[in-house]
Amino acid sequence: MGMKTSTEHSSSASKLHVRETQCPYCSVQCKMTVEEVAGPIAGERRATYKVEGVPNEASQGRLCVKGMNAHQHALSGQRLLQPLIRRDGELVPSSWHEVTELIARRFISLQDQYGADVIGVYGGGSLTNETAYLLGKFARVALGTRYIDYNGRFCMSAAASAGSKVFGMDRGLTFRLSDIPRAQCIVLAGTNVAECQPTLLPYFNQAKENGAYIIVIDPRKTATAAIADLHLQVKPGMDALLANIMLKIIMEAGLVNEHFVDARTQGYESLRNALSEIDLEQSAVQCGVDLSMIRQAAMAYGQAETGMIMTARGVEQQTDGHLAVRHFLNLILATGKIGRPGCGYGAITGQGNGQGGREHGQKADQLPGYRSIENAQDRAYVASIWGVAPETLPGKGVSAYEMMERVHEQEIRALLVMGSNPVVSNPNVRLVEEGLRKLDFLVVADMFLSETAKMADVVLPVTAYLENEGTLTNLEGRVLLREQGRPAPGETRHDWDILCSIAGGLGKAPFFQYECAEDIFNELRLASRGGVADYYGMTYERLRREKGIYWPCASLEDGGEGLLFSDRFAHEDGRATFTSELSVGWQDTSREFPLILTNGRVLPHYLTGVQTHRSPTLEARELENFVELHPATAARNRIMDGEWVEIQSLHGSFTVRARIKENIREDTLFVPMHWGGVQNVNRATRPDLDPYCRMPGFKTAAVTIRSMRVVR
Numbered sequence: 001m002g003m004k005t006s007t008e009h010s011s012s013a014s015k016l017h018v019r020e021t022q023c024p025y026c027s028v029q030c031k032m033t034v035e036e037v038a039g040p041i042a043g044e045r046r047a048t049y050k051v052e053g054v055p056n057e058a059s060q061g062r063l064c065v066k067g068m069n070a071h072q073h074a075l076s077g078q079r080l081l082q083p084l085i086r087r088d089g090e091l092v093p094s095s096w097h098e099v100t101e102l103i104a105r106r107f108i109s110l111q112d113q114y115g116a117d118v119i120g121v122y123g124g125g126s127l128t129n130e131t132a133y134l135l136g137k138f139a140r141v142a143l144g145t146r147y148i149d150y151n152g153r154f155c156m157s158a159a160a161s162a163g164s165k166v167f168g169m170d171r172g173l174t175f176r177l178s179d180i181p182r183a184q185c186i187v188l189a190g191t192n193v194a195e196c197q198p199t200l201l202p203y204f205n206q207a208k209e210n211g212a213y214i215i216v217i218d219p220r221k222t223a224t225a226a227i228a229d230l231h232l233q234v235k236p237g238m239d240a241l242l243a244n245i246m247l248k249i250i251m252e253a254g255l256v257n258e259h260f261v262d263a264r265t266q267g268y269e270s271l272r273n274a275l276s277e278i279d280l281e282q283s284a285v286q287c288g289v290d291l292s293m294i295r296q297a298a299m300a301y302g303q304a305e306t307g308m309i310m311t312a313r314g315v316e317q318q319t320d321g322h323l324a325v326r327h328f329l330n331l332i333l334a335t336g337k338i339g340r341p342g343c344g345y346g347a348i349t350g351q352g353n354g355q356g357g358r359e360h361g362q363k364a365d366q367l368p369g370y371r372s373i374e375n376a377q378d379r380a381y382v383a384s385i386w387g388v389a390p391e392t393l394p395g396k397g398v399s400a401y402e403m404m405e406r407v408h409e410q411e412i413r414a415l416l417v418m419g420s421n422p423v424v425s426n427p428n429v430r431l432v433e434e435g436l437r438k439l440d441f442l443v444v445a446d447m448f449l450s451e452t453a454k455m456a457d458v459v460l461p462v463t464a465y466l467e468n469e470g471t472l473t474n475l476e477g478r479v480l481l482r483e484q485g486r487p488a489p490g491e492t493r494h495d496w497d498i499l500c501s502i503a504g505g506l507g508k509a510p511f512f513q514y515e516c517a518e519d520i521f522n523e524l525r526l527a528s529r530g531g532v533a534d535y536y537g538m539t540y541e542r543l544r545r546e547k548g549i550y551w552p553c554a555s556l557e558d559g560g561e562g563l564l565f566s567d568r569f570a571h572e573d574g575r576a577t578f579t580s581e582l583s584v585g586w587q588d589t590s591r592e593f594p595l596i597l598t599n600g601r602v603l604p605h606y607l608t609g610v611q612t613h614r615s616p617t618l619e620a621r622e623l624e625n626f627v628e629l630h631p632a633t634a635a636r637n638r639i640m641d642g643e644w645v646e647i648q649s650l651h652g653s654f655t656v657r658a659r660i661k662e663n664i665r666e667d668t669l670f671v672p673m674h675w676g677g678v679q680n681v682n683r684a685t686r687p688d689l690d691p692y693c694r695m696p697g698f699k700t701a702a703v704t705i706r707s708m709r710v711v712r
């Protein structure tokens with residue numbers, strides 16, 4: 001697959017020719033080449049590029065439209081090429097010397113006045129493993145603050161916490177992508193792979209060709225639902241209950257794998273007792289799905305010899321996301337469909353490094369290798385690698401949105417943001433905006449003047465995917481090395497290099513002595529050694545040679561484990577754990593706010609769109625935000641297709657264009673998440689969090705909708 005595109009990049013003396021890089025967007029991490037095939041034509045600024053997929057085991061040489069056009073943002077004329085500093089209210093060019101000196105001075109003076117925790121660090125799930133690792137070390141060693149978390153909290157926290165509790169280990173897929181065609185039944189719950197990870201779709205099509213029965217659970221008839229044999233159009237917030245109905249039907253039909261349950265799990269009896277309380281008819285009504293269809297799904301999954309269940313943000317971004325995932329995992333355990341070919345669980349990661357980004361220390365409660373910051377042995381081990389005393393490491397902080405609440409309360413007075421755009425991606429954006437305005441000092445490292453960067457006191461220009469080297473861990477748990485493809489433009493610097501400079505200004509240079517990303521990776525290998533996410537056995541040389549290695553990989557001879565849990569789970573006793581704590585789901589609409597607002601992605605855009613809005617080809621496909629609503633809902637609210645509407649919740653409102661479609665439930669509105677400003681869906685999302693994993697309830701806000709048409 002290949003294509004030619006144009007960008008506004010002015011040609012340089014040497015033509016760009018990147019022999020192999022990785023797409024900076026989703027979690028498949030497709031490999032590709034990027035080549036400038038024609039310079040700008042006289043009088044015009046555009047050069048022409050050829051982008052081709054490179055076969056690797058995950059993407060098999062495929063690319064989607066986002067990957068094909070990713071170079072457009074990297075080569076964009078809108079890139080920040082020198083540091084900016086705020087003077088007289090305006091961001092103006094500065095020098096690295098001036099900004100690093102200012103950052104160190106302000107951080108030191110604020111910490112002298114208010115203590116170490118006055119500074120927060122906010123990372124991202126698209127950063128390389130090396131940067132994510134170093135950001136965690138920077139917060140704990142250079143700043144000594146407990147306040148660090150990252151935007152992956154909004155993606156993976158529900159599935160990650162559920163996987164850890166149930167299996168004793170959180171790795172996105174418990175199987176290899178190449179195992180998907182071997183499954184006889186596949187349940188895709190709250191995941192729209194056709195738009196979010198398009199190059200995975202052929203795996204599911206291949207499974208279908210092999211006779212697999214595909215069940216999609218989603219409030220919308222998505223492009224993924226189009227390949228399903230059965231689509232359960234569930235009411236948002238009711239996924240947990242739906243999973244429980246399916247399991248009760250499986251139990252009643254005698255389809256529980258009792259041998260597996262006895263030999264490899266614990267907690268089944270109390271789950272069976274808990275499920276006896278569920279009334280199937282009434283619960284199906286609450287889910288908004290015919291019981292006969294749920295029965296069909298349950299029987300198909302229960303009777304299949306092999307089967308997989310995959311969840312994504314539709315199930316997980318709920319205030320009961322942790323339990324919702326665990327209820328799907330109950331289904332897997334009860335039927336014994338894990339640990340053998342064609343079986344398993346998959347949490348389909350969203351961000352490019354959504355997997356690795358959550359393993360090595362940028363989470364509030366975590367040290368590298370999935371170690372816990374609250375465990376004395378883990379603290380002592382990591383402190384020994386870092387050359388510090390364990391008691392100097394701060395304790396556990398708070399989750400990403402709770403950091404914003406601390407910012408709002410001015411407990412945090414300075415914030416360093418790297419690889420994230422929190423003023424668009426957080427729920428309840430009004431509070432986040434107010435909080436960031438109150439900060440004494442905001443530093444943002446980004447490629448572009450994002451919505452958050454526009455509010456900063458200092459903006460640090462960073463390198464793009466074509467320019468920096470590092471590892472990323474794809475949705476399978478396979479670690480891939482992305483090589484540098486071109487020199488850093490202008491005065492841009494690598495994230496890790498910036499952290500080392502600031503650490504130097506803070507008097508911590510001896511702890512941050514690295515010449516390159518590989519040096520950091522080698523320290524990460526040691527820091528993760530013996531942990532759940534063990535990278536010790538991987539080296540850059542091996543990653544180059546073997547084209548990617550699964551974790552855990554404990555020794556240099558170890559090939560990494562593709563298929564997990566074939567004979568034991570990762571808990572000490574080797575058993576997986578059922579949960580019998582049932583979620584009642586979400587039922588919070590009212591006369592004033594009668595509709596359910598849910599959100600998600602569209603094919604051409606990624607996260608808050610900081611990169612994809614700068615790609616002309618991608619931007620041309622979706623220029624502005626919209627709400628998808630059912631014709632009956634539109635008629636009831638006197639809304640016409642294409643007109644501007646206001647959507648309002650208890651927490652705020654935003655404005656988008658109406659797109660009337662049959663494919664959505666009548667009680668549900670769908671709005672993409674890729675736009676900021678007045679079109680930002682998060683102006684109306686809720687601030688309450690899942691009690692287990694602190695995931696916000698992005699997928700369920702009670703709202704009302706009205707036309708903005710002026711009636712004369």
Ligand code: SF4
Nearest residue numbers: 023026029030064067
């Ligand atoms: Fe591959 Fe995902 Fe990039 Fe598309 S967005 S090219 S599927 S990594």
